[in-house]
Each structure stands twice: as structure tokens, then as C-alpha cells.
Amino acid sequence: MPSSNLDIFKIGVGPSSSHTLGPMLAALRFLEGLRPHLKEVTHLSVTLYGSLSLTGRGHLTDKAVLWGLTGLTPETLTPALQKSIIEEIAAHHVLKLAGTQEIEFLPSRDLTFSKDFLKEHENALTLCACNSAGEILFKETYFSVGGGYVRTAADFAKVSTDDGFDERVSIENTRKALLICEDDGLNLAQLSLFYEKQFRPEEEIRAYLSRIWSVMQNVYARGVSPREDYLPGPLHLKRRARHLKEHIASEGNDPFMAMDAVTMYAIAVSEENAAGGQVVTAPTNGACAVIPAVMLYLKNFTEGFDEDKAVDFLLTACLIGSFYRNNASISGAEAGCQAEIGSASSMAAAAMATVMGGDAHQACCAAEVAMEHHLGLTCDPVAGLVQIPCIERNAFGAIKAITAARMALARTTRPRVSLDEVIKTMYLTGRDLNVKYRETSLGGLAVTVSED
Numbered sequence: 001m002p003s004s005n006l007d008i009f010k011i012g013v014g015p016s017s018s019h020t021l022g023p024m025l026a027a028l029r030f031l032e033g034l035r036p037h038l039k040e041v042t043h044l045s046v047t048l049y050g051s052l053s054l055t056g057r058g059h060l061t062d063k064a065v066l067w068g069l070t071g072l073t074p075e076t077l078t079p080a081l082q083k084s085i086i087e088e089i090a091a092h093h094v095l096k097l098a099g100t101q102e103i104e105f106l107p108s109r110d111l112t113f114s115k116d117f118l119k120e121h122e123n124a125l126t127l128c129a130c131n132s133a134g135e136i137l138f139k140e141t142y143f144s145v146g147g148g149y150v151r152t153a154a155d156f157a158k159v160s161t162d163d164g165f166d167e168r169v170s171i172e173n174t175r176k177a178l179l180i181c182e183d184d185g186l187n188l189a190q191l192s193l194f195y196e197k198q199f200r201p202e203e204e205i206r207a208y209l210s211r212i213w214s215v216m217q218n219v220y221a222r223g224v225s226p227r228e229d230y231l232p233g234p235l236h237l238k239r240r241a242r243h244l245k246e247h248i249a250s251e252g253n254d255p256f257m258a259m260d261a262v263t264m265y266a267i268a269v270s271e272e273n274a275a276g277g278q279v280v281t282a283p284t285n286g287a288c289a290v291i292p293a294v295m296l297y298l299k300n301f302t303e304g305f306d307e308d309k310a311v312d313f314l315l316t317a318c319l320i321g322s323f324y325r326n327n328a329s330i331s332g333a334e335a336g337c338q339a340e341i342g343s344a345s346s347m348a349a350a351a352m353a354t355v356m357g358g359d360a361h362q363a364c365c366a367a368e369v370a371m372e373h374h375l376g377l378t379c380d381p382v383a384g385l386v387q388i389p390c391i392e393r394n395a396f397g398a399i400k401a402i403t404a405a406r407m408a409l410a411r412t413t414r415p416r417v418s419l420d421e422v423i424k425t426m427y428l429t430g431r432d433l434n435v436k437y438r439e440t441s442l443g444g445l446a447v448t449v450s451e452d
Helices: 017-040 050-054 061-069 079-092 153-157 174-184 188-196 202-223 241-249 257-274 290-301 307-327 341-355 360-372 390-410 419-432
Strands: 010-013 043-049 094-097 101-104 111-113 123-130 136-146 149-152 278-281
Touching: 010 017, 017 050, 017 061, 017 094, 017 123, 017 136, 017 149, 043 050, 043 061, 043 101, 050 123, 061 079, 061 094, 061 111, 061 123, 079 094, 136 153, 149 153, 174 188, 174 307, 174 360, 174 419, 188 202, 188 307, 188 341, 188 360, 202 257, 202 278, 202 290, 202 307, 241 257, 257 278, 257 290, 257 390, 290 307, 290 341, 290 390, 307 341, 307 360, 307 419, 341 360, 341 390, 341 419, 360 390, 360 419
Parallel strands: 043 111
Antiparallel strands: 010 278, 043 123, 094 101, 123 136, 136 149
């Protein structure tokens, strides 16, 4: 069944959509299933599997689950609440389920990091609640499949009961999108709006995307005026965005200023994510800075990038993102960093080409070029943190998106490689990657770079 693509952009919490936001949302979903038995709960256990276990501490997975179990949502979570909840559990061994039911909780006993991988997905966690007699009240395993999306084993096993009749338009891939655009004379932003109007009124669509753009700009503003000089974690990485902004201000007429600005935008947003702040998944937290960096570039270095253009940009981006989400993956644990930075760069390239006047073919060409040159990109976060190489990769993803859009707009011939083909290639390449290079911190930079 067709569904809205707007939730590709979620207001969430850093540093990872699959390892932080997803587990937090899984915990909230668990509370819904547990609610009829909430007052009977005396004991709760959490088991993290696969990539959630291997890089969980660096991605704050263990803490995110506890935040979710208290009933807090990503939009209501603040740094003060994050800290107070964890400190309360550490000091008094008390977890307040759904904000009301106090139970004893010892992380060393009740939260397990298992290196086992479950067959459904690399990112898995099991939550189990029992009563005083040791009887299981509710137990469920969740899979964080990327971009903040959460599924259960039942979700994976579901067989569609659709009888084949559905009045809603379905746009499964680029091929179908281009056919509709050709028939109706639409660009990708117009097609995306037409598609989304099946699910909600146009004013709601525009209001939601305007809010997403506003949050992205606020994240950047916080990134260049941080509260702390260093990012959390053992790498003791100094934040660079504020210095980069000061450097750019002193450049004068340097011809490379625009490129430096794109880098600064991306690093500012990505550092906020690495610090565990509020960001927008686009389509993931690990790649959250690519799209806002390109949008800020268009706002500050081109003419006419207003609120309407920003909405068109995001409409295009979420349509392209849906092709990756539905036909491949946006999870670094499943397909490497190409699925995160590559997808974000591809989305941004198509969106930029569209708002600069490109037709649907040019936009899809831009998306294809951007992903083609991210193919094979591994996910190897040092110390399991979304810092090295993740922060700088966002900057390169943004710059590649701008280059791809410019190349596509200048092109006078149709590309030999289609976007559908490169999406399929990305997924096959990702599945062929050794597990060491799929967000496990077991290979690459994660084992060659010292944490000291």
C-alpha cells in the first residue's frame, strides 16, 4: 500500500537515527504494548544485538532505550532530561516506566550487550517485562532498520492482503516517476506534492516541511554557537564549526569561500548530531547534515531560494529518499555508509537540480551521479561514535551533491546509467561488504585509528 514519504524527515535525537532514535522509538512502541500490564511490572530487561551492541555505547543506544522507556519522545527530550534520567538510574537504580511506574533497574544486570546477530536485521533489541512472580507480561524484539524506522519480526513476515485495488497512486521507482512526469509535464517536486496530497492537505504538507527547514536552520545556528568546545566521548574531539565560521568571515573575496561555507554548514549540523542534540533525520542522523548544508548554500549563495523553494527541495528529496528506503536501504549497518551519506547526497543533488529549474530527467541524473560516486563507501566509526569519519563525510556528501546537480543541469545527453540501476547496485554492493565495514566498528578506521 502506498504511504507518505514525509516521515523520511523526522525531528529526532542524535547521534544516530538507527542506533539512537530507532531504539528510543522501539522503547516507546514497547510501552504501548505493555500499557495494559504496566502496574504489574516489577522487572524489565533489555538485550541489544549485532550492530546495536557493537557500537551501542558510542551511539548512546543503551541510554536512548532508557529515555524511551520513561515515556519521553524525541521532540520533548532535552539535554537536561537526558542527563537527569541516566543519573537517577545510576544513583538509585530506579527506572520510571512511562513516567509513572517505578521499578528497580540495574544496567549492569538488566541491560545486555550481545554480539549475536539476528537474521531479520543487523540492528536488533529485545525488551521483556515481568511481574513479581517472574511471569512475562510482554516481550518483543524490534529491528531498527535505518532512518528511525522500527519493525518487529511480525512486520517482516507480513503478507499483503491487498486485493490489488487501490485508488491511490503508487510510485515505486524512478522509471514510474519519470513516466508520470513525462505524461503530465511535472518536475519531481510537483510529482512529490501530487503524491503526498493523497495522504494530507497541501497546507499541512507545506507546514510540515517548512517546520523541518526551520529546525534544520536552528540546528546549524546551535552548531556554530555550541555550549561545549569538545564533543562527548573518548576521542575528545574539538568542535570546529565556530572556528570555520570565523575563518570564512575573514576570507574576504576568496574564490573558494562558497566551498568553505558548505563545509562549515555540514560540520556545524553534524557536530550537533554527534553531541546528541536535536536534529532532523535526512534520511538518517549519520547523514543529517548533507541536505541542510546544500539548502543553506542555496539560501546564501544563490538568488531566489525562498520558503517555497525550500519546500520544493524537501519534496523532491523525500521522493528520491523513498526509492532508496523502499528498494534498497538507508541503514549503515545493512549496506555501509553509502546507504546513508550516499543516499543523502543523491537526495540533495536531485532536489538542487529541481529548484534550479531542472526537469525530472535532469534531477534523476543528478541523483544517480551523486550515488554512483559513493558506491562502496564503508561505515567504520572510530570508537563507535558518529564523529570520525562521519562529520567530514557529511561535508563531502554535500559538495558531491552540488557538483552532481551542476553536472546534470549542464548535460545535453541522457545518462547511460539509470537511478534505478545505481540504487540496485548500491544495495548489492552493501550486502557484499564484509560485516566489519557495516557499522560494527570492527574494521577500517575503527581499528587503525587510536582512541588515545
